[in-house]
Amino acid sequence: MVERIPMSQEGYARLRQELDRLQRKERPAVIEAIEVARGHGDLKENAEYHAAKERQGHIEGRIMELKDKLGRAEVIDCSSVDCSRVVFGTVVSLVDLDTDDEIRYQLLGPLEADVSTGSISVLSPIGRAMIGKSVGDEITVKTPGGVRQLEVMDIKPPDRA
Template sequence: MSSEKKASYMTQEGLDNLKKKLKHMVSVERPEISKQIAEARDKGDLSENAEYDAAKEAQGMLEARIAHIESQISNARIIDESRIDTNQVQMLNKVTIKNQKTGSVMTYTLVSESESNFKEGKLSINTPIAKGLIGKKVGDVAEVQVPSGIIPFEIMEISI
């Protein structure tokens, strides 16, 4: 893996949410796991102590998540939302597309990986659909390669 840092573009709201999540992990979850480890250690023989092993594993996973979020925060680049253009599809645009095979119409907002939430209609900029839409204009058809084949999406509307 290269040591090159990859900028992570996000909104101020997305960065604030990451910082909140990190604070909770460090100030609530980390002490909780430390307490579980101490309690399990107090129960004696660690070689056959499943509680201790589970708590240590949970600690390792938490530390990995903390490191990942710290990395995202340190590489964060805030997008100036006042400079967002709607002439062509780009990050933070709300895009209404029509699947030309099925006729279904969907609206997604293209966001960073850390802000994506499919239930809220926030589609990661790294997904095949988002990558296929970038740079397209209203009326264009994007031929998007998905696992099931190629789907033609017509760009119906681009907004903020």
């Protein structure tokens, strides 16, 4: 069975753009660089040729990886999420009951998660613990940093967060 990857429409579009760029710009450019380097003679001692071939390997590997991820993507429309409970795509405001710190996360797929931009994966410990919770619910979650006590303060759709 194929493991599906939850992803927002924006995340899917970003991966699709990267794949298009690699296939239409990067791949032809590296093929041209290989041809130019071949024209310089002996391939055994040709650093330009070896660098271009290595770059080609990286590009082809990334293209295969992106095709796999896009093929397994389960695209979820975050613009029409129900905000009565925490679900994929919602922006959740939490308060840490131990420190009174307020935290805000958008729940996204593992390929889109970036704590520095305020998004976490639905598959992360905190993400899993939040799914299905409502405003006022308390969450106890084991994280790599220890057990955390959180309370859901607000749930909003991504466009009005």
